[in-house]
């Protein structure tokens with residue numbers, strides 16, 4: 001492709017699509033035209049990729065996830081195809097501003113946070129590493145809600161991201177499959193075997209929409225297949241409608257379509273909602289049927305299935321893949337239980353994402369059984385056989401068997417099903433995998449030690465550095481060459497330049513320009529003017545008790561108290577930036593958002609502190625907003641209660657953009673510390689060991705902190721004495737959680753150590769050269785947190801897949 005050719009093709013495409021000339025074009029028409037052109041171009045590579053996969057009969061992996069937090073795709077696709085500059089110049093000649101065209105694309109926000117974004121980074125790495133890996137998910141009509149802040153409170157608005165269509169997807173109506181819910185199972189007997197006949201079920205049509213995922217500067221185009229729920233024509237048009245039961249027919253249609261209507265906005269919390277269970281089964285049943293159909297069509301023998309297909313489940317959400325694969329093998333393919341079980345476990349692998357008990361999925365048996373009667377029978381049988389094995393191994397140890405059973409206490413325990421029915425269980429950072437083995441899943445680890453492993457999370461350096469921070473990316477390329485973009489281990493070459501005055505200067509200038517850009521966005525969005533030479537101290541992530549935004553707030557209150565007492569206090573000016581959504585039903589998290597706003601109101605208009613502090617909350621945290629914030633960040637707040645954050649990936653995005661981590665020894669922070677060394681990170685607080693010991697043995701009393709530390713007493717009093725504007729009793733719940741509910745997340749316990757850590761940040765930053773050296777070191781060491789490294793480890797260690805080279 002070159003500029004002249006692009007321009008010609010673009011104008012032709014525009015006229016054929018819109019029946020008018022470019023002069024009359026709306027920006028949306030231009031967006032659609034460009035999107036269609038990109039997609040058409042990718043289609044050739046897509047066809048070639050699929051053909052190579054079939055011809056070479058290489059093993060494929062399917063990544064099952066209820067969430068894919070993709071963000072925007074157009075600029076990514078332009079960059080990856082090497083078209084960005086060509087289009088920019090051609091559009092310049094047509095007086096079209098590419099930036100404003102790109103901004104028209106809505107974020108594909110089909111995820112809550114880290115788990116969904118991880119799935120998106122993995123798709124990026126599959127394609128960029130030329131690995132045959134595909135995503136399977138749900139095409140939610142409404143993505144993660146839009147957050148508006150009204151009077152300091154979060155208000156949720158629907159996100160109709162498909163309202164103008166989606167240029168990337170292709171509806172594959174001919175590949176639709178049927179998914180069955182409810183009904184009953186009748187047993188029949190044929191030549192000594194029992195046959196299970198599912199009848200009187202409700203049938204839902206699953207229609208796939210495929211989107212191409214192109215690799216970085218290569219010819220691989222993999223597939224993200226998202227399923228949409230529709231009524232079968234048969235049910236809707238003929239049976240119900242013809243009986244004249246119009247209203248019921250419409251109601252039925254609505255009910256069916258509700259399966260792919262919305263993404264549940266709960267992060268780290270499971271709600272026992274039947275629609276969610278329906279979504280989970282819908283995803284796995286549709287995906288497995290289509291995988292097996294395709295496999296058999298290409299002549300594959302089921303005996304070889306696990307050698308040709310790997311299926312990965314992102315958390316337990318798609319764990320019904322295990323009994324559903326068993327159902328297909330046994331009921332439809334007439335396989336015996338033992339063989340079906342062997343192939344199923346060899347095919348499926350599982351990632352655990354959390355040890356928070358409130359996030360571990362379990363479903364009441366009665367609800368499960370009514371919705372999925374045949375699947376329940378299979379789960380029940382899996383449980384019977386597993387408990388029998390346990391009984392052989394631990395005779396009479398009912399207690400232990402009860403703790404490990406798949407079905408127990410009236411519930412189906414999804415994590416237990418995942419461990420029993422898969423060949424690999426991985427945590428997402430070293431410490432998290434260790435806690436799984438030694439605590440949460442210790443019984444299972446004792447039984448299946450070979451199944452457990454670690455795969456530390458990663459992020460794609462192409463979106464989170466090349467795309468979002470182009471000037472830093474250019475500096476890196478100028479310094480060490482372009483190879484880092486598909487081989488992130490190359491970034492380590494920057495270690496040779498940590499003392500290079502020119503590089504330091506450039507890193508400083510680039511960060512400063514990114515801060516200017518963010519300051520402008522902040523002013524546009526909030527009318528708050530921030531000092532671009534202040535330290536940009538950033539905490540952006542879901543709002544949650546364990547992530548401890550409240551600890552950040554208490555520190556800001558303390559700093560403010562010190563400044564009020566002494567306006568000449570020797571501290572560098574700071575801008576505290578927050579962003580993040582709360583689950584709509586999570587009261588404490590919503591109050592935290594209000595608290596940040598109340599504090600911001602107080603501090604931002606207090607002239608007496610001479611603009612040394614500013615507090616900003618940016619609404620509607622999303623991939624696109626994140627891409628604007630990370631490049632401007634200097635301090636990365638990773639302050640979760642130790643043991644609670646399985647890995648974190650925001651921490652990696654900050655690091656790759658040169659921010660210094662201020663964090664606890666939790667999740668991947670520990671590996672970041674190991675990578676950069678203690679002198680290039682600021683660590684504070686309790687260790688996971690301390691926290692787990694307190695939970696186990698007790699011995700922590702929040703009131704002791706209150707009585708021992710006058711700063712804490714003062715701040716907590718200020719939460720409830722009207723000190724914060726417009727908030728009389730508003731923060732009583734925050735106060736009560738800290739004192740009367742004994743501070744579940746050890747906020748007060750870690751307070752003093754956190755304040756000290758902030759003071760160290762202040763000192764480090766005041767030595768510019770020192771700080772820049774730390775910053776360059778963080779960038780240089782961030783290569784190991786590339787999702788390319790993560791995916792390579794999954795590929796060789798779990799899935800046993802290899803790259804497939806696609807010719808031009």
Ligand SMILES: *Cc1c(COP(=O)(O)O)cnc(C)c1O
Pocket residue numbers: 112113114117540541542621622623626647648649650651653
């Ligand atoms: C990276 C990312 C997250 C995860 O952030 P953590 O700090 O790891 O919780 C959540 N949301 C978005 C939009 C992200 O880009």
